[in-house]
Amino acid sequence: MKVQIYGKNISVTPAIAEKIERKLSSLEKYFIIDESVIANVVVRVYPTKQKIEVTIPTKFAVLRAEVVHDDLYAAIDLVVDKLEDQIRRQKTRLSRKNKEKLAMAFAEYEELDDAYEEDKDEVVRTKSIVPETMDLDEAIMRMEMLNHSFFIYRDEEDEEIAVVYKRNDGGYGLIETE
Numbered sequence: 001m002k003v004q005i006y007g008k009n010i011s012v013t014p015a016i017a018e019k020i021e022r023k024l025s026s027l028e029k030y031f032i033i034d035e036s037v038i039a040n041v042v043v044r045v046y047p048t049k050q051k052i053e054v055t056i057p058t059k060f061a062v063l064r065a066e067v068v069h070d071d072l073y074a075a076i077d078l079v080v081d082k083l084e085d086q087i088r089r090q091k092t093r094l095s096r097k098n099k100e101k102l103a104m105a106f107a108e109y110e111e112l113d114d115a116y117e118e119d120k121d122e123v124v125r126t127k128s129i130v131p132e133t134m135d136l137d138e139a140i141m142r143m144e145m146l147n148h149s150f151f152i153y154r155d156e157e158d159e160e161i162a163v164v165y166k167r168n169d170g171g172y173g174l175i176e177t178e
Helices: 012-030 070-097 136-146
Strands: 001-009 039-047 050-057 062-069 148-153 161-166 172-175
Touching: 012 039, 012 070, 012 136, 012 161, 050 070, 062 070, 062 136, 070 136, 136 148, 136 161
Parallel strands: 001 039
Antiparallel strands: 039 050, 050 062, 148 161, 161 172
């Protein structure tokens, strides 16, 4: 896995880069990641806090986590812990559902089992997607791995666009198109 580190309001020193690369390389024992995968790391410094965002897009799923902390080195440790927790949750979910297609992405490892509001509404970002065909369980898994509150996909059964989302009262909701 290659690591690309971007600093915002900070110049990334060799010590910071080495710590990030060393910690992220420890994820390879949990998840099969080949050399073509590029982990994007953004380090931001605010007046009182430091923030680190890590996104690792693999061909099976996207791992993403972010942490805001007073100490940058502690934030690095915490973001890797979050990524490990994501992998652990998804591996457990996959093993329960026997999803061989995605489960093969996970390496066998014994320990894994165990804004600002304005008066005027304004579009701040536009994103285009091509919905992939998958079943509901896979869509929920990908939504969880991205740490998003919703996920758009093409349903495997009827080939229609659908949206799965987290409900405020717990559980998930599904919006299907006709």
